[in-house]
Amino acid sequence: KFMDSLQLAAIVTHVADARTCCLHPASTTHRQLTDEQLKECGVSPDLVRFSCGIEAAEDIIADIEQALEKVD
Numbered sequence: 001k002f003m004d005s006l007q008l009a010a011i012v013t014h015v016a017d018a019r020t021c022c023l024h025p026a027s028t029t030h031r032q033l034t035d036e037q038l039k040e041c042g043v044s045p046d047l048v049r050f051s052c053g054i055e056a057a058e059d060i061i062a063d064i065e066q067a068l069e070k071v072d
Helices: 035-041 057-071
Strands: 021-023 049-051
Touching: none
Parallel strands: none
Antiparallel strands: 021 049
16 A cells, blocks of 8 residues: 555666665565565565655655555
């Protein structure tokens, strides 16, 4: 729900970008691992990887805040 609520951040499977990006490792980059392997790697089901881009910091923070409000 958090990721779906983001408006500025791009939901992508990589983070090597100038724009702010977000991904869910358990279902993307680490999807081939078993639950036990995910746990050993420190990848929990609710882990989200967020990579800040070159947008204004205030805009990134505002996007995170509005998305978190929708999760509660």
